[in-house]
Amino acid sequence: MTDSQIPSGDFRIFVQKIAMQGFFALGLIEVPGAPKQEPNPQMANGVIEDLIMLRDKCASNLDNGEALTLDKFITDLQQQVEQLSK
Numbered sequence: 001m002t003d004s005q006i007p008s009g010d011f012r013i014f015v016q017k018i019a020m021q022g023f024f025a026l027g028l029i030e031v032p033g034a035p036k037q038e039p040n041p042q043m044a045n046g047v048i049e050d051l052i053m054l055r056d057k058c059a060s061n062l063d064n065g066e067a068l069t070l071d072k073f074i075t076d077l078q079q080q081v082e083q084l085s086k
Contacts, residue, residue, distance in 0.1 A: 039084055
């Protein structure tokens, strides 16, 4: 695997890919070559809701590390949305 390939089949990486959409929506990360986005808290809230739904649907199948990763991304995004609204 080269450095530019993103591994697949790992739940934590899958969750991270989804969470990155929320951080992008908040203007916290940039896509190289793309214009800087204005923060879109509604889009970030949609990502948060998707992550919460994923957590609820998968709860009995997650190991501790996976559950912690999912909870951490949800909390981080919620805090960033809250900061933006101040």
